[in-house]
Amino acid sequence: MNKVKIITDSCSDLNGKLLDKYDIDYCQMQTVYEGVQSPADLRWSDDDVHALYNSLRDGKRITTTQVPVEEFQKVFTKYLDLGFDIVYVGCALKQSGSVNTGAVVAKQLLQNYPEHKIYCIDSLNACIGEGIVAIGAAQFAAQGKSADEVNEWVLKNRKTIHEYCTVHTLDYLKRAGRVKASAAFFGNLMGVKPILVADAEGSQAAYKKVKGRQTSFKEIVNLMKANIKDPENQTLFIAHADCSTEEVNQLKELVKAEIPVKEIEVVYIGPIVGASIGPDAIGLWAVGDEFTWVLGD
Numbered sequence: 001m002n003k004v005k006i007i008t009d010s011c012s013d014l015n016g017k018l019l020d021k022y023d024i025d026y027c028q029m030q031t032v033y034e035g036v037q038s039p040a041d042l043r044w045s046d047d048d049v050h051a052l053y054n055s056l057r058d059g060k061r062i063t064t065t066q067v068p069v070e071e072f073q074k075v076f077t078k079y080l081d082l083g084f085d086i087v088y089v090g091c092a093l094k095q096s097g098s099v100n101t102g103a104v105v106a107k108q109l110l111q112n113y114p115e116h117k118i119y120c121i122d123s124l125n126a127c128i129g130e131g132i133v134a135i136g137a138a139q140f141a142a143q144g145k146s147a148d149e150v151n152e153w154v155l156k157n158r159k160t161i162h163e164y165c166t167v168h169t170l171d172y173l174k175r176a177g178r179v180k181a182s183a184a185f186f187g188n189l190m191g192v193k194p195i196l197v198a199d200a201e202g203s204q205a206a207y208k209k210v211k212g213r214q215t216s217f218k219e220i221v222n223l224m225k226a227n228i229k230d231p232e233n234q235t236l237f238i239a240h241a242d243c244s245t246e247e248v249n250q251l252k253e254l255v256k257a258e259i260p261v262k263e264i265e266v267v268y269i270g271p272i273v274g275a276s277i278g279p280d281a282i283g284l285w286a287v288g289d290e291f292t293w294v295l296g297d
Contacts, residue, residue, distance in 0.1 A: 005084040010040035011091035012131040013270040053242035053279040072105040085147035092202030124202040165283025166216035172278030205295040240282040
């Protein structure tokens with residue numbers, strides 16, 4: 001049986017520490033500004049983070065691409081040559097076509113590697129939610145599981161990720177075509193803050209709205225508290241788009257006061273998701289029961 005390598009993409013927002021800790025690799029998407037494409041590097045520095053989000057604050061238009069064919073070919077071939085089977089945990093198909101591109105590349109490559117397998121899986125998540133699925137797959141693979149078994153694990157567990165995120169405005173996501181919501185959410189009324197989730201089909205959706213930034217923090221903590229499963233034995237993730245240290249610490253203290261999690265991990269919302277969601281977004285991600293809500297329910 002071949003060893004299994006877990007690969008994800010730039011939408012997973014796994015930083016260098018987490019990629020190394022769980023032995024995960026990723027395929028790079030790209031950001032585009034004024035016609036110049038740049039790799040969406042998850043091992044970016046604090047200075048890189050501030051530069052991206054300050055550009056968005058200044059009104060610059062940054063777009064993104066899916067994983068290029070050549071990138072899939074390079075990364076997949078690297079691990080096939082090392083004797084691995086591959087499980088690619090990709091960004092939600094509702095938000096990126098990368099999973100489909102990966103599957104086409106995999107089919108072509110496997111003609112030359114008939115003793116290997118490549119699974120390309122829609123994680124039904126983006127941001128660190130996708131990363132959590134990849135981490136779980138890597139931990140499962142590390143137990144000596146086959147690619148078939150890891151594929152089954154991902155398909156079974158990908159809907160257990162709960163995301164509760166708040167933003168100042170939905171304008172960035174609306175502009176990028178990344179969020180589904182009724183027109184009422186786009187009014188940007190004074191002080192009204194939308195709460196976003198990744199719905200059961202993988203779309204970013206406005207779940208509800210509340211009045212004020214502080215209230216939105218309390219609301220996402222309350223939602224997570226009601227839905228997290230076995231918190232004492234898992235890591236809860238806070239991901240943010242260049243929020244102030246004071247705001248991040250405030251949310252972290254609210255979590256500590258309400259949810260007895262084993263650990264809290266703070267990460268940046270990466271360049272691909274960040275270009276779409278905009279600066280100062282912040283949210284919570286953790287594992288709960290299967291998430292079944294779909295926009296329109």
